[in-house]
Amino acid sequence: MTRTLRLDGVDRSFGDRQVLKNVSFEVAAGRMTGFVGANGAGKTTTMRIILGVLSPDAGEVRWGDTLLTRQDRRRFGYMPEERGLYPKMTTREQVTYLGRLHGMDAPAARRATDTLLERVGLGERGDDLLETLSLGNQQRAQIAAALVHDPEVLVLDEPFSGLDPLAVDTVVTVLRERASAGAPVLFSSHQLDVVERLCDDLVIIADGAIRAAGSRQQLRDSYTAPRYELVVAGDAGWVRDHPGVTLVELDGARVVFDLPAGADEQPVLQAALARGPVRAFRPVSPSLTEIFREVTQ
Ligand SMILES: Nc1ncnc2c1ncn2[C@@H]1O[C@H](COP(=O)(O)OP(=O)(O)OP(=O)(O)O)[C@@H](O)[C@H]1O
Numbered sequence: 353m354t355r356t357l358r359l360d361g362v363d364r365s366f367g368d369r370q371v372l373k374n375v376s377f378e379v380a381a382g383r384m385t386g387f388v389g390a391n392g393a394g395k396t397t398t399m400r401i402i403l404g405v406l407s408p409d410a411g412e413v414r415w416g417d418t419l420l421t422r423q424d425r426r427r428f429g430y431m432p433e434e435r436g437l438y439p440k441m442t443t444r445e446q447v448t449y450l451g452r453l454h455g456m457d458a459p460a461a462r463r464a465t466d467t468l469l470e471r472v473g474l475g476e477r478g479d480d481l482l483e484t485l486s487l488g489n490q491q492r493a494q495i496a497a498a499l500v501h502d503p504e505v506l507v508l509d510e511p512f513s514g515l516d517p518l519a520v521d522t523v524v525t526v527l528r529e530r531a532s533a534g535a536p537v538l539f540s541s542h543q544l545d546v547v548e549r550l551c552d553d554l555v556i557i558a559d560g561a562i563r564a565a566g567s568r569q570q571l572r573d574s575y576t577a578p579r580y581e582l583v584v585a586g587d588a589g590w591v592r593d594h595p596g597v598t599l600v601e602l603d604g605a606r607v608v609f610d611l612p613a614g615a616d617e618q619p620v621l622q623a624a625l626a627r628g629p630v631r632a633f634r635p636v637s638p639s640l641t642e643i644f645r646e647v648t649q
Pocket residue numbers: 366371389390391392393394395396397398433
C-alpha cells in the first residue's frame with residue numbers, strides 16, 4: 353500500500369540554536385520530491401528526523417493517516433549523508449548483508465543484490481572490496497544498499513553527489529522506477545540542474561524554514577514574474593523603454609524581459625511588429641535556479 357509521507361510543524365534545536373522551524377511538507381506517493389537548500393539549511397536534520405535517527409522537539413512525521421512508527425521505518429530505504437559501507441566487505445556481501453538486516457532471507461537478499469548491482473552498473477564489481485572502488489562506484493553501491501529490501505519509501509541524502517552524468521542517469525532511472533511503483537521518493541541535492549530535470553515536486557528550505565513547496569509548475573507560476581523572449585530582425589534595445597518591461601538579457605536582436613504579473617504581453621509584440629519582422633516571441637519558464645534565488649533571498 354502506498355501512502356503519503358507528511359511532516360507537520362517540526363521544530364528542532366541543537367543547544368540554543370533552532371535549526372528547524374515549523375517544518376511542514378509532504379512527499380506524495382509515486383512522486384519524486386527534490387529537497388533543496390543551501391549548506392546548513394536543515395536538509396540532513398530533516399531527513400534524520402524522518403528516519404527516526406533524531407527526534408523532533410515539536411511536530412510529527414506521519415505516514416498516511418498515522419504517526420510513523422519504528423516498524424514502518426524498517427520498510428524505508430535511507431541513504432545517509434555519512435556513507436556507511438564497510439570498506440573490507442565486497443560489494444555483494446555488503447548489499448546482501450544490509451538486505452538481511454532488513455529481514456530478508458539469504459536467497460532473496462542475494463537475488464535482490466545481484467539484480468540491483470547489475471542495474472546500477474556494478475555487475476562486474478560484486479566481488480571487489482568496497483575500499484578498492486572509485487568514489488563514484490562506492491556511491492552506486494550505497495544506492496544499491498538503500499534499495500535492496502525493496503523499500504516502500506526512499507529518503508536519500510545527496511544521492512547524486514560525486515556521480516558522473518552517465519551514472520546520474522542510471523540512478524535516476526532506478527529511482528524513477530521506484531516512484532512509478534508508488535513509492536514516495538525524497539532526495540536532497542545541491543545540483544539544481546539535476547533536481548530540475550528529475551523531480552516532480554520541490555521543497556525549498558532556507559535557514560531551517562520551508563520557503564516554498566509544490567509541483568515545479570506551481571512554483572514557476574507563483575514565484576516568478578511572467579518572462580518572455582523576443583527575437584527581432586534588427587536591434588532589440590528599444591524594448592528596454594517599453595512600459596512595464598524589466599530587462600533580463602539583451603543581446604543584439606534577442607531580448608529576454610519580465611512583465612508585471614497579469615500584464616498583457618501583446619503590446620510588446622505589436623510594438624515589435626510595427627518596427628519590422630519578428631523572428632520569435634514566446635513565454636520563457638524560469639529555471640529552478642531563478643526560483644531558488646527568489647524564494648531564499
Ligand atoms: N548534531 C548537531 N549538533 C549541532 N549542530 C548541528 C548538528 N547537526 C546539524 N547541526 C547544525 O544544524 C544546521 C543544519 O544542518 P544540516 O546538516 O541539517 O544542513 P543541510 O541542509 O543538510 O546542509 P548541507 O547541505 O551542508 O549538508 C547547521 O547549522 C548545522 O551546523
